[in-house]
Amino acid sequence: MNGSDHASAITIRKSSDRGHVDFGWLESRHTFSFGDYYHPQQMGFRSLRVINEDRVEPGRGFPSHPHRDMEIFSYVLEGQLEHKDSMGNGRVLKPGQIQLMSAGSGVTHSEFNPSDSEGIHFLQIWIQPGKKGLTPSYTEWHPRPEQDEDAKVLVISPDGRDQSAVIHQDAEVYRIRLTKGRAVTHDLADGRGAWIQIMRGSLTLNGVALGPGDGASTEKAGALTLTAEEDAEALLFDLK
Numbered sequence: 001m002n003g004s005d006h007a008s009a010i011t012i013r014k015s016s017d018r019g020h021v022d023f024g025w026l027e028s029r030h031t032f033s034f035g036d037y038y039h040p041q042q043m044g045f046r047s048l049r050v051i052n053e054d055r056v057e058p059g060r061g062f063p064s065h066p067h068r069d070m071e072i073f074s075y076v077l078e079g080q081l082e083h084k085d086s087m088g089n090g091r092v093l094k095p096g097q098i099q100l101m102s103a104g105s106g107v108t109h110s111e112f113n114p115s116d117s118e119g120i121h122f123l124q125i126w127i128q129p130g131k132k133g134l135t136p137s138y139t140e141w142h143p144r145p146e147q148d149e150d151a152k153v154l155v156i157s158p159d160g161r162d163q164s165a166v167i168h169q170d171a172e173v174y175r176i177r178l179t180k181g182r183a184v185t186h187d188l189a190d191g192r193g194a195w196i197q198i199m200r201g202s203l204t205l206n207g208v209a210l211g212p213g214d215g216a217s218t219e220k221a222g223a224l225t226l227t228a229e230e231d232a233e234a235l236l237f238d239l240k
Contacts, residue, residue, distance in 0.1 A: 007206045009220035013042070015198075015213025018053075025060035029053045031197070031215050045217050046193045046239040047169050050126035053213060057119055061112030067103035069134075071127040071167050073156065074099050074111070075175075075235065077199060079120030085109035089138045096148075096175075098141040098155055100165040104134035123199065123235070129168040141165040143175075151184040152176055152236075170240035178203060178228035186224045186236060193219040193239050201232030 019030035019037030030037045031051035032044050044050070049070070061082070074081055074093065081093045085101060086108045093099055101109060113120040141155045141164055156173035160166040167173075176184060176196075188194050195217045202211045204227045210216055218224070226234070 007208050010205060010208050010216050010218045012208065012210070013215035013217070015211065018213065025057045027055045029213065044128075045195050045237075047128045047171055048125070048195055048237055048239060049128055050124065051197055051215065052124045053121075054124055055119055055121050056113045058113055058115050058117055062110060064108045064110040066106060066108045067101075068106045069129060069132045070103045071129050071169055072101050072103060073125050073127075073165065073167075073173075075123045075125070075199075077121045077123070077233075079118050079122075080114055081120055081122055082112045082114040083109060085138065087136055087138055091140065093140075096143050098165055100139050100141070100156060100167060102129065102134060102137045102139075102168050104129070104136040104168075107136040123197070125235075127167060127169050127171055130170060131168065134168055137166075139165040149177065149179075151178055151182060152186070155235075172238040174236040174238070176203075176226055176232070176234040176236055178226065178232050180228050180230050183225055183227040186226070186238070188218070188221050188224055188238065190221045191240070192221070193217060194224060195237040195239065196224075196226070197235045197237075199233045199235065202229040203227055203232040203234065204229060 021028050032042050076093045076095050084090045147153050153175045154162050154164045155175050156167050157164040198210050198214045
């Protein structure tokens with residue numbers, strides 16, 4: 001398969017087309033339908049159901065609320081995120097760290113910005129689990145120092161290999177971090193789909209240009225090549 005063939009199989013979700021809400025203390029952009037934002041053609045991608053890019057003012061956040069039958073994780077870009085849940089977990093996440101909560105049969109949690117002076121910028125992502133009614137659980141991924149500049153790092157997987165956070169779904173999530181001009185590849189197997197969400201900077205996916213907040217998907221098997229047009233950071237989802 002040549003590059004143009006694979007480029008034509010890529011669907012782009014532009015940052016500017018996302019849903020947008022601004023409550024003062026919270027500004028959020030929704031890749032897929034969420035809350036009061038509804039778009040019948042944007043209900044998710046395979047098991048990936050929610051990608052919200054949130055900015056929360058100092059000292060504000062989401063009070064305790066319930067979830068069930070959803071795998072929910074947060075990736076911190078700037079600031080700190082304080083998590084508490086009904087399983088007894090209490091953590092403060094820093095940039096580059098991930099928390100993953102399996103809501104299963106039911107759990108409550110809260111997420112706050114503990115700083116009184118700095119905002120927080122993070123992604124909150126929901127993936128549907130492979131089974132309903134699971135026992136709730138909690139897991140994290142923290143980058144090892146030697147991984148800070150790795151181009152491609154596995155951060156979430158079903159089996160927890162390479163110290164990744166564990167998800168109850170046939171899904172793998174990779175953090176992509178590239179300096180300008182650097183490239184990395186990912187082989188997408190038959191029957192699977194890939195979603196790439198750009199968090200910072202700009203890159204090309206098989207020659208297709210993507211900027212901050214853009215998403216792109218493909219269900220065509222073969223090699224995906226990500227090349228940084230400028231320093232860039234992204235998440236790559238490999239989904240059944």
